[in-house]
Amino acid sequence: MFNHPELxxxxxxxxxxxxxxxxxxxxxxxxxxxxxxxxxxxxxDSLPKIFGTTEEVIVLSGSGTSAxxxxxxxxxxxxxxxxxVVSGAFGKRFAQICETFNLRVHYLTYEWGEAxxxxxxxxxxxxxxxxxxVFTTYCETSxxxxxxxxxxxxxxxxxxxxxxxxxxxxxxxAVETKMDEWNIDILISGSQKAFMLPPGLSFVALSKKAxxxxxxxxxxxxxxxVLKHKTALESSSTPYTPALSLLMGLRQVLVMFKEEGLENIxxxxxxxxxxxxxxxxxxxxxxxxTDDKYASPTxxxxxxxxxxxxxxxxxLQEQFGLIFAGGQxxxxxxxxxxxxxxxxxxAHILQxxxxxxxxxxKIGYDITLGSGVATAQDVYxxxxx
Amino acid sequence: MFNHPELxxxxxxxxxxxxxxxxxxxxxxxxxxxxxxxxxxxxxDSLPKIFGTTEEVIVLSGSGTSAxxxxxxxxxxxxxxxxxVVSGAFGKRFAQICETFNLRVHYLTYEWGEAxxxxxxxxxxxxxxxxxxVFTTYCETSxxxxxxxxxxxxxxxxxxxxxxxxxxxxxxxAVETKMDEWNIDILISGSQKAFMLPPGLSFVALSKKAxxxxxxxxxxxxxxxVLKHKTALESSSTPYTPALSLLMGLRQVLVMFKEEGLENIxxxxxxxxxxxxxxxxxxxxxxxxTDDKYASPTxxxxxxxxxxxxxxxxxLQEQFGLIFAGGQxxxxxxxxxxxxxxxxxxAHILQxxxxxxxxxxKIGYDITLGSGVATAQDVYxxxxx
Numbered sequence: 001m002f003n004h005p006e007l008x009x010x011x012x013x014x015x016x017x018x019x020x021x022x023x024x025x026x027x028x029x030x031x032x033x034x035x036x037x038x039x040x041x042x043x044x045d046s047l048p049k050i051f052g053t054t055e056e057v058i059v060l061s062g063s064g065t066s067a068x069x070x071x072x073x074x075x076x077x078x079x080x081x082x083x084x085v086v087s088g089a090f091g092k093r094f095a096q097i098c099e100t101f102n103l104r105v106h107y108l109t110y111e112w113g114e115a116x117x118x119x120x121x122x123x124x125x126x127x128x129x130x131x132x133x134v135f136t137t138y139c140e141t142s143x144x145x146x147x148x149x150x151x152x153x154x155x156x157x158x159x160x161x162x163x164x165x166x167x168x169x170x171x172x173x174a175v176e177t178k179m180d181e182w183n184i185d186i187l188i189s190g191s192q193k194a195f196m197l198p199p200g201l202s203f204v205a206l207s208k209k210a211x212x213x214x215x216x217x218x219x220x221x222x223x224x225x226v227l228k229h230k231t232a233l234e235s236s237s238t239p240y241t242p243a244l245s246l247l248m249g250l251r252q253v254l255v256m257f258k259e260e261g262l263e264n265i266x267x268x269x270x271x272x273x274x275x276x277x278x279x280x281x282x283x284x285x286x287x288x289x290t291d292d293k294y295a296s297p298t299x300x301x302x303x304x305x306x307x308x309x310x311x312x313x314x315x316l317q318e319q320f321g322l323i324f325a326g327g328q329x330x331x332x333x334x335x336x337x338x339x340x341x342x343x344x345x346x347a348h349i350l351q352x353x354x355x356x357x358x359x360x361x362k363i364g365y366d367i368t369l370g371s372g373v374a375t376a377q378d379v380y381x382x383x384x385x
Numbered sequence: 386m387f388n389h390p391e392l393x394x395x396x397x398x399x400x401x402x403x404x405x406x407x408x409x410x411x412x413x414x415x416x417x418x419x420x421x422x423x424x425x426x427x428x429x430d431s432l433p434k435i436f437g438t439t440e441e442v443i444v445l446s447g448s449g450t451s452a453x454x455x456x457x458x459x460x461x462x463x464x465x466x467x468x469x470v471v472s473g474a475f476g477k478r479f480a481q482i483c484e485t486f487n488l489r490v491h492y493l494t495y496e497w498g499e500a501x502x503x504x505x506x507x508x509x510x511x512x513x514x515x516x517x518x519v520f521t522t523y524c525e526t527s528x529x530x531x532x533x534x535x536x537x538x539x540x541x542x543x544x545x546x547x548x549x550x551x552x553x554x555x556x557x558x559a560v561e562t563k564m565d566e567w568n569i570d571i572l573i574s575g576s577q578k579a580f581m582l583p584p585g586l587s588f589v590a591l592s593k594k595a596x597x598x599x600x601x602x603x604x605x606x607x608x609x610x611v612l613k614h615k616t617a618l619e620s621s622s623t624p625y626t627p628a629l630s631l632l633m634g635l636r637q638v639l640v641m642f643k644e645e646g647l648e649n650i651x652x653x654x655x656x657x658x659x660x661x662x663x664x665x666x667x668x669x670x671x672x673x674x675t676d677d678k679y680a681s682p683t684x685x686x687x688x689x690x691x692x693x694x695x696x697x698x699x700x701l702q703e704q705f706g707l708i709f710a711g712g713q714x715x716x717x718x719x720x721x722x723x724x725x726x727x728x729x730x731x732a733h734i735l736q737x738x739x740x741x742x743x744x745x746x747k748i749g750y751d752i753t754l755g756s757g758v759a760t761a762q763d764v765y766x767x768x769x770x
Contacts, residue, residue, distance in 0.1 A: 005412045013413045013629065024630070025406050027390045028398045028583060030708060061585055062447045065625040066608045078605075100607045192626065198413060200446055200585050200628030220463075222485045223451045223609075240450040241577065243585030243628065244398065245409070323415060 009352055010325040011141050011170055011299035011339035013192040013199055016249070020196055023252035024245045031241045039247055040236040046254040050262065051168075051187055051205045052178035058204045058229040059250070061243040064169045064190035067202035069097050070224040071165050071186045075210060076133050077219040078102040083124055083162070084135040088112050089142035089328045090167055094135040101219060106131065112331055113301070115294035116147045118155055125160045132213075133163040133185075138171035142328045144301040144337060145289050146175065150182045157183040163210055169193055172203070173257070174269045174298045174341045185210040191246060194269075194298065196253050196342040201246045206230070269297035272340040275349045275379045276300045279372035283360065288335055298341035301327075308363045309336050316359045322352060346380050394737055395710040396526050396555055396684035396724035398577040398584055401634075405581055408637035409630045416626045424632055425621040431639040435647065436553075436572055436590045437563035443589045443614040444635070446628040449554045449575035452587035454482050455609040456550050456571045460595060461518050462604040463487040468509055468547070469520040473497050474527035474713045475552055479520040486604060491516065497716055498528045498686070500679035503536055510545045517598075518548040518570075523556035527713045529686040529722060530674050531560065535567045542568040548595055554578055557588070558642070559654045559683045559726045570595040576631060579654075579683065581638050581727040586631045591615070654682035657725040660734045660764045661685045664757035668745065673720055683726035686712075693748045694721050701744045707737060731765050 005015050016024075029035040040059075047057040060066055072094075076082055082103050084095040087110035098105045106128050108120055116136070125131065134156055138149045153164045163185040168177060172187065173194030179187045184207065191201035204226055206214065214227055223240065232239045257265065273295060280287055280302050288301035304312055309326055310333050316322040325337040338356075340349060353372045360367050390400050401409075414420040425444075432442040445451055457479075461467055467488050469480040472495035483490045491513050493505055501521070510516065519541055523534045538549045548570040553562060557572065558579030564572045569592065576586035589611055591599065599612055608625065617624045642650065658680060665672055665687050673686035689697055694711055695718050701707040710722040723741075725734060738757045745752050 008413055008415065010415045013415065013626075016413050021410050025410060028393055028401050030393065030395045030710070031398065031584065033708070062451065062608065063626040063628070066447065069607045097607050101605050190626075198628065198630040199416065199626040200631065220486050222454045222457075222482050223447065241398075241448040241575075241584040243448070243583065243631075245583040245630070246585065246628075323418070325415070 004321040006348055007320060007322040007352070009339050010323055011193070011337055011341065012190070014196055014339060014342040014344070016198065017196055017256065017343045019256070020249045020252045024249040026248050028244065031238070031244060036244065037236045039251055040233065040238070042251050043247065043254065044233060044236060046258060047203070048205070050173050050177070050257060051203070053180045053187070053205050055205055055207065056230050056233050058206070058226055058233060059242065059247070060202045060204065060224070060229065061200065062202055063199050064188070064202050065093065066224060067188040067190065067204050068094055068167060070204055070226050071188055072097045072101060073219045073221040073224060074214045074226045075163055075165065075186065075217060076103055077217055079104060080132045081106065081128055081130045082133045082135060083108060083128065083131045085116055085137065085147070086110070087114055087116070087143065087145060087147070088137070088140035090140055090169070091137045094137070094167060098135065113143045113145060113288040115145050116152060118148070118151055121152055121155055122159065125156070131160065131162045133165050135165045136167070138166050138168040138177070139175065139296040139298055141170040141299060142331065143288055144296045144299045145294050146171065146296040147294070149184070153182045153184050163213060170298050170341065171296070174265065175296070176266050179205055179207070191250065194341045195250065197246055197249045200243050201250065268345070269341060271346060271380065271383060271385065272344060272349050273297040273300065274383070275346060275376035276338060276340060276353070278379045279353045279376040282375035283357065283367050283372040285360070299337055299339050301335045301337045303335050307333050309333055312336060312359050312363050315362050316355060319358070320355050322355045346385070350376055389706040391733055392705060392707040392737070394724050395708055396578070396722055396726065399581055399724060399727040399729070401583065402581055402641065402728045404641070405634045405637045409634040411633050413629065416623070416629060421629065422621045424636055425618065425623070427636050428632065428639065429618060429621060431643065432588070433590070435558050435562070435642065436588070437567070438565045438572070438590050440590055440592065441615050441618050443591070443611050443618060444627065444632070445587045445589065445609070445614065446585065447587055448584050449573070449587050450478065451609060452573040452575065452589050453479055453552060455589055455611055456573055457482045457486060458604045458606040458609060459599045459611045460548055460550065460571065460602060461488055462602055464489060465517045466491065466513055466515045467518045467520060468493060468513065468516045470501055470522065470532070471495070472499055472501070472528065472530060472532070473522070473525035475525055475554070476522045479522070479552060483520065498530060498673040500530050500676070501532045501537060503533070503540055506537055506540055507544065510541070516545065516547045518550055520550050521552070523551050523553040523562070524560065524681040524683055526555040526684060527716065528673055529681045529684045530679050531556065531681040532679070534569070538567045538569050548598060555683050555726065556681070559650065560681070561651050564590055564592070568592070576635065579726045580635065582631055582634045585628050586635065653730070654726060656731060656765065656768060656770065657729060657734050658682040658685065659768070660731060660761035661723060661725060661738070663764045664738045664761040667760035668742065668752050668757040684722055684724050686720045686722045688720050692718055694718055697721060697744050697748050700747050701740060704743070705740050707740045731770070735761055
């Protein structure tokens with residue numbers, strides 16, 4: 001079978017742009033060399049803007065989960081009360097980490113596919129006035145919900161002293177994110193989503209308030225000590241040997257971000273979301289997230305009835321090398337998840353929709369071939385692109 | 386300046402073989418795909434042999450320090466008594482991690498450049514009968530000492546119930562290592578040394594005894610939970626998204642290991658050690674480790690008098706792009722460290738020695754040009770290669 005790099009359409013890892021692949025092949029150098037210092041300096045210059053902060057953005061050599069754990073162990077200690085929003089697999093992971101470290105976890109739970117309601121947050125904060133941190137997920141990758149992080153964050157800022165901690169792994173770099181302006185205290189992301197890199201790096205940005213709380217927090221940790229990373233980063237260095245080839249790739253990604261411009265990147269992702277959702281509606285494929293307002297610009301989940309989701313995915317992979325993700329945990333076998341973030345353009349969307357239509361036909365769906373594509377094309381044209 | 390990949394001669398990161406660079410550029414795939422499963426399966430088939438074990442070798446997406454921390458937090462808990470051998474920067478790091486987690490740390494300290502004396506270990510075990518784990522370093526990269534790990538391990542097996550925990554980061558894959566036969570309980574390594582990869586992966590192998598102790602250990606941890614990693618690995622999977630491109634590289638490295646054969650790899654490293662040490666002696670450059678028996682096959686440290694070590698390094702880098710490491714911490718400015726592991730052959734050694742001679746001349750050393758090279762050539766020829 002021919003290889004189609006552009007057809008890896010899961011919500012991360014995403015395809016890697018050729019110039020980023022190339023950058024990761026630069027000749028290896030020492031992690032204490034001038035080259036490494038310059039590399040980190042360039043990353044420091046560009047990365048914070050993407051998080052909407054003037055603070056340093058710490059780069060951990062570890063996958064997104066290491067950054068989630070870092071957020072927990074640096075900011076709270078055994079016995080502390082925390083609030084965790086659970087509406088899918090990644091909120092659940094945050095909760096698991098909190099439970100592991102013996103925190104007193106209060107759950108704000110939603111059906112998979114639903115978004116946070118602000119009233120519920122207000123109620124929880126009233127009921128549990130000692131909450132020290134609120135753990136939330138910007139894009140819940142398992143359901144494709146985009147939670148109203150700005151509103152939640154502003155609400156917490158008004159009503160509580162708790163830290164607002166956000167897993168932004170499949171959102172930052174693709175969806176508008178203004179950490180400082182929105183009063184987010186800890187914002188996390190990872191390399192293999194909008195950042196168009198292989199997995200292996202994760203990012204942690206800390207507000208001044210978070211830094212103060214972390215300084216006095218007692219939970220032991222070593223590799224994930226974010227203040228140690230921050231101090232090192234202030235001299236364009238790292239406390240331990242970093243994943244250098246990924247950092248070389250990150251530098252190139254940041255060049256590409258600058259060339260395209262953040263506002264244009266956000267617009268491109270909104271366009272791709274609209275194209276996919278409109279096409280699926282035209283094909284009568286039920287969307288898991290019904291309200292456009294809470295649908296993520298980076299990933300779209302759709303229900304494939306009659307337990308045919310995995311059959312559809314198999315056919316698409318076998319015939320075309322097109323790879324969609326399936327459902328996780330309680331949605332296993334029920335949905336497909338289409339990743340459309342990072343190295344993804346409207347041309348890719350039209351391509352994958354055309355293949356999806358064939359797949360739907362093959363599993364017996366009564367669709368009009370071309371109708372999804374046409375709808376997406378119309379979204380593109382009528383959007384003035 | 387022209388780029389000379391082969392002249393990165395620090396003790397890690399090392400140069401990356403072209404076929405490994407190439408392998409890391411394979412098209413990205415999903416971390417839950419069949420491709421990922423096959424990748425991990427192939428790694429599982431080959432990696433344990435290099436550690437000298439029939440147990441699984443856990444692959445962490447994190448640098449060597451994450452594996453050191455994993456060894457600590459999985460095997461012992463707050464208040465436990467441990468023994469740590471400190472004879473350089475990396476023994477010291479193990480100790481720092483142990484202190485971080487509030488262990489009762491007993492130190493077995495040596496001058497930088499000295500190796501462990503077995504009698505001292507016996508004394509410490511007698512004096513502190515409740516020691517639960519002994520933390521040692523196979524090759525102390527900061528001094529180029531190779532500690533007698535086999536002997537220490539066999540001794541601990543006879544005299545104590547403690548776990549024998551070994552940082553093998555700059556040794557495993559280049560120096561004979563028989564974990565099972567020598568009764569090592571936890572053996573750690575990293576990707577950027579003998580494994581010829583960029584930094585970002587680390588390895589942890591666990592004896593049955595270590596696994597038992599870990600099962601009942603109470604220290605909280607999440608990302609570094611080695612049993613969770615082991616369980617996942619048993620189905621050729623990982624608990625969290627792994628650093629996939631590095632794993633693709635690792636698969637290629639394991640192919641290369643198999644092609645050359647482990648015994649041949651060990652012999653090549655012993656040869657390179659002998660070539661470097663004989664040449665430096667011929668040039669009257671004092672070796673930091675005087676006894677050949679305790680000198681590492683992977684790195685050689687030499688004293689450059691009159692505080693000229695860093696001047697020498699600067700000249701070599703500026704003139705030829707040849708990069709040696711300097712001294713760390715208390716040896717800063719006093720030594721050079723020549724890495725000769727992984728993607729390194731006798732031809733590389735002769736090349737670097739010829740450049741080193743020029744550098745020594747330039748900083749005013751009274752040497753006979755070519756004399757170090759000639760000595761190394763003689764070692765090569767008379768060794769029957």
